[in-house]
Amino acid sequence: MARPDGRSDDWAFGYGSDDTAAGVMGEIGAVVMGNRNFDADIHAGGLPYGGQVKVPQFVVTHTARPPLTAGSLAFTFVRGGVEPAVVQARAAAGDKLVALLGGQTNKLERVEIVSTPQITSMRFRAVK
Numbered sequence: 001m002a003r004p005d006g007r008s009d010d011w012a013f014g015y016g017s018d019d020t021a022a023g024v025m026g027e028i029g030a031v032v033m034g035n036r037n038f039d040a041d042i043h044a045g046g047l048p049y050g051g052q053v054k055v056p057q058f059v060v061t062h063t064a065r066p067p068l069t070a071g072s073l074a075f076t077f078v079r080g081g082v083e084p085a086v087v088q089a090r091a092a093a094g095d096k097l098v099a100l101l102g103g104q105t106n107k108l109e110r111v112e113i114v115s116t117p118q119i120t121s122m123r124f125r126a127v128k
Contacts, residue, residue: 047070
């Protein structure tokens with residue numbers, strides 16, 4: 001989930017001792033995002049998820065770009081659409097989850113909702 005301006009930098013980490021966000025982030029093994037989300041975060045001087053998810057990051061783009069390291073995060077730019085980016089992310093994630101940041105889907109399947117006084121975490125699976 002991102003802010004209205006496309007940034008995803010730090011919204012999930014301002015909730016004190018709540019462990020829900022940290023738990024969700026710990027299950028992520030790779031991130032796939034669109035170029036707009038990447039550019040919004042980087043141009044705002046931030047990193048996706050505030051740089052807290054230190055896993056391989058795959059950016060779907062139309063323009064060939066060399067890999068980039070920003071902070072402690074490694075970004076790989078993937079041409080050809082979301083599917084090849086997800087294939088690469090799954091390989092990098094091993095048995096962990098691949099997080100999709102941004103983009104659009106036609107249908108979502110609810111997987112889990114966890115509520116605490118500080119945050120509600122909702123997980124969905126994109127359905128083709």
